[in-house]
Amino acid sequence: MSMLIKFLVAAVGAGTPLLFGTVGEILTEKTGHLNLGVEGMMSIGACIGFMAGYYTDNFFIAILAGAAAGALGALIYAVLTVTFMANQNVTGLTLTIFGIGFANFIGIFVLSKSPEGTLKLPEKITAAMRGGNIPALSKLPVVGELLFSYSPFVYIGIAIAVACAWYLNHTKAGLSLKAVGENPGAADAAGIKVTSVKYRNIIFGGAICGIGGVYCAMIINGGVWISNNVGGLGWIAVALVIFANWQPAYAIWGSFIFGALRVLKYYIPQSVLPFPIAFYDMLPFLITALVLVISSMRKSGRINLPAALGLNYFREER
Amino acid sequence: MKKLLSLLAVSAMVVSLCACSNGGSTQESAETTESSSDAETGTEGESTGVMPAIAKEDIKVGVIHITDPAEGSGYTYTHDLGIQGMQSNIGLDDSQIVRKNNVSDSDATAIENAIRECIEEGCNVIFATSWGFMDTCEALSEEFPDVIFSHGTGYKCNGVNFNNYFGRIYQARYLAGIAAGLKTESNKLGYVAAMGQENSEVTGGVNAFAMGAYSVNPDCEVYVKVTNSWFDPEGETQAAQALVDLGCDVIAQHCDTPNPQTVAEQNGVWGVGYNSDMSKDAPDAVLTSVMWDWSVYYTFAVQSIIDGTWTGENYFGGMADGLVNIAPLSDLCADGTQEAVDAARAQIIDEGFNVFDGVIETNDGSTVGEEGSTLSDSDITGSMNWYFKNVVVK
Numbered sequence: 001m002s003m004l005i006k007f008l009v010a011a012v013g014a015g016t017p018l019l020f021g022t023v024g025e026i027l028t029e030k031t032g033h034l035n036l037g038v039e040g041m042m043s044i045g046a047c048i049g050f051m052a053g054y055y056t057d058n059f060f061i062a063i064l065a066g067a068a069a070g071a072l073g074a075l076i077y078a079v080l081t082v083t084f085m086a087n088q089n090v091t092g093l094t095l096t097i098f099g100i101g102f103a104n105f106i107g108i109f110v111l112s113k114s115p116e117g118t119l120k121l122p123e124k125i126t127a128a129m130r131g132g133n134i135p136a137l138s139k140l141p142v143v144g145e146l147l148f149s150y151s152p153f154v155y156i157g158i159a160i161a162v163a164c165a166w167y168l169n170h171t172k173a174g175l176s177l178k179a180v181g182e183n184p185g186a187a188d189a190a191g192i193k194v195t196s197v198k199y200r201n202i203i204f205g206g207a208i209c210g211i212g213g214v215y216c217a218m219i220i221n222g223g224v225w226i227s228n229n230v231g232g233l234g235w236i237a238v239a240l241v242i243f244a245n246w247q248p249a250y251a252i253w254g255s256f257i258f259g260a261l262r263v264l265k266y267y268i269p270q271s272v273l274p275f276p277i278a279f280y281d282m283l284p285f286l287i288t289a290l291v292l293v294i295s296s297m298r299k300s301g302r303i304n305l306p307a308a309l310g311l312n313y314f315r316e317e318r
Numbered sequence: 319m320k321k322l323l324s325l326l327a328v329s330a331m332v333v334s335l336c337a338c339s340n341g342g343s344t345q346e347s348a349e350t351t352e353s354s355s356d357a358e359t360g361t362e363g364e365s366t367g368v369m370p371a372i373a374k375e376d377i378k379v380g381v382i383h384i385t386d387p388a389e390g391s392g393y394t395y396t397h398d399l400g401i402q403g404m405q406s407n408i409g410l411d412d413s414q415i416v417r418k419n420n421v422s423d424s425d426a427t428a429i430e431n432a433i434r435e436c437i438e439e440g441c442n443v444i445f446a447t448s449w450g451f452m453d454t455c456e457a458l459s460e461e462f463p464d465v466i467f468s469h470g471t472g473y474k475c476n477g478v479n480f481n482n483y484f485g486r487i488y489q490a491r492y493l494a495g496i497a498a499g500l501k502t503e504s505n506k507l508g509y510v511a512a513m514g515q516e517n518s519e520v521t522g523g524v525n526a527f528a529m530g531a532y533s534v535n536p537d538c539e540v541y542v543k544v545t546n547s548w549f550d551p552e553g554e555t556q557a558a559q560a561l562v563d564l565g566c567d568v569i570a571q572h573c574d575t576p577n578p579q580t581v582a583e584q585n586g587v588w589g590v591g592y593n594s595d596m597s598k599d600a601p602d603a604v605l606t607s608v609m610w611d612w613s614v615y616y617t618f619a620v621q622s623i624i625d626g627t628w629t630g631e632n633y634f635g636g637m638a639d640g641l642v643n644i645a646p647l648s649d650l651c652a653d654g655t656q657e658a659v660d661a662a663r664a665q666i667i668d669e670g671f672n673v674f675d676g677v678i679e680t681n682d683g684s685t686v687g688e689e690g691s692t693l694s695d696s697d698i699t700g701s702m703n704w705y706f707k708n709v710v711v712k
Contacts, residue, residue: 222579229551
């Protein structure tokens with residue numbers, strides 16, 4: 001029982017960076033722009049967020065800096081694909097490569113200047129980022145550990161996902177966003193400022209990805225800087241967008257399920273299921289494939305894939 | 319027009335990326351183009367080795383790194399410290415060392431290009447530090463018979479200009495096991511392993527650690543979690559957390575990042591680092607770290623090339639050579655650890671104790687080895703696919 005709770009706690013921890021990446025990418029894709037640069041934006045966010053935390057010792061400045069850096073990464077993408085109409089896939093891939101290189105470059109540069117030979121976050125921010133000490137609540141049996149023992153990132157992530165779900169489904173701006181992603185020509189004719197909607201949401205999505213990067217740098221790597229610290233999670237987030245059917249609310253449980261599948265191999269007793277470890281490594285992707293197959297077979301099921309995803313909008317060709 | 323502009327912008331991004339990641343090496347290669355590449359066959363000397371000696375000033379060393387040495391704690395960092403140590407021991411000029419960083423060890427073309435670039439820049443000695451570089455080195459050693467290829471952590475050699483170097487890191491892990499076995503209160507030690515039982519290098523390390531712990535604390539068990547990757551920051555964190563959740567209170571590791579140590583620190587338990595002294599990353603957790611001093615081999619190899627005594631044989635150094643050791647014990651260690659570790663170190667260095675001596679019981683009830691003998695080096699490097707009796711995989 002206690003191992004089960006620990007497994008669930010670990011699953012939430014492993015799912016949180018995916019949650020940020022997924023929600024950020026959902027907002028981006030809803031504009032009709034497939035940004036494959038999630039990994040890059042997370043890396044930039046991880047780097048800038050970590051460095052801000054390292055120098056200011058302030059948790060909120062670190063998160064804001066990470067978000068701003070992610071937004072800046074997305075801005076590069078937006079300028080290239082929205083204004084200059086570059087190929088979205090190529091631009092996204094380039095952003096990923098650029099982001100990882102940028103983060104490692106800055107990280108190694110600062111590291112080489114550090115007298116200790118390591119970059120370790122100072123104590124105050126470490127305590128703040130780990131959290132888990134909500135008075136009274138986190139001491140409750142079972143529930144305390146399951147619901148109130150997490151790092152603040154987890155709650156921020158869920159709050160952002162819920163807010164984005166509300167934004168998409170219950171606000172006029174969200175409706176405009178969906179219209180732009182489905183048919184930018186029609187949206188334009190209806191008086192929606194397509195370019196502005198695209199810019200705003202791509203940048204906002206990048207900011208959310210950036211916070212996910214800060215989580216990677218601060219929590220996953222225990223507050224010590226290492227190179228390549230996002231480690232491919234951004235790519236999984238891109239897959240999770242499909243898994244979550246482009247709905248931020250689904251992204252919450254989707255990313256926690258993915259997190260659970262990723263930590264499963266460390267918690268499942270080998271004596272119970274003696275599968276090779278490679279099987280567990282494959283599991284999240286096997287399930288994504290299954291979900292894709294099943295959801296495409298269901299006739300009634302609505303697939304929320306934006307109709308104009310991947311297509312640049314040339315106003316002149318309207 | 320817009321398309322052209324966007325093309326320009328994308329290419330600007332690509333160029334700036336290249337400038338970022340290769341900043342170090344382009345600078346180095348610019349520095350090194352001046353030295354002559356014709357002199358690589360070297361001078362004739364009283365060679366007892368299989369290759370002609372190369373004068374010190376004509377030596378040019380190419381180093382192929384899998385990541386960036388500046389990463390701060392892991393594998394490449396320790397290899398590069400070794401190269402730097404060799405450089406100062408022998409007294410080579412900066413221009414005599416060419417580094418190729420971030421060469422993916424699963425990309426044969428990238429490896430070949432990196433090595434060819436080194437040779438074009440005049441390198442006559444190549445150190446390739448990662449397992450995956452092995453086959454490319456073997457192939458190129460035939461094409462370039464004048465260049466000496468030395469490949470780390472593999473097993474192949476041609477006895478002339480291509481050898482392999484590795485070390486008895488298990489001896490250091492045995493000492494670390496002693497420190498862990500004396501420290502544990504729950505009698506559960508955790509071990510984050512990069513690879514599973516099928517990998518002899520990792521499994522040998524687990525066994526040596528477990529045997530060291532067993533030698534001082536027969537009640538303790540070693541729990542192993544496998545990440546199935548040589549570099550997986552998130553997986554290493556999760557594996558360490560799972561071990562802590564199982565009740566382990568000392569977390570040892572055979573993986574690249576210091577993450578298992580920071581997890582240990584965060585959970586108020588202890589740990590044993592790897593590659594470099596990880597007490598800088600997790601000062602409140604790390605008891606000691608299992609460390610390589612590659613400068614021992616690099617100095618030995620380059621000196622033998624200068625002296626003309628290079629034999630092209632595989633190198634498998636140990637604690638007696640100074641190639642492997644543990645970091646100075648931290649204050650967190652239990653009382654008496656230093657004495658126990660010193661005694662075991664003396665056994666290894668002076669009395670020929672080789673950890674895998676005599677009959678060894680495995681965790682599936684069978685036995686390995688024979689009374690009065692020790693496992694052969696080829697068994698240790700190639701076919702250690704069993705776990706010691708106190709190792710638990712679940």
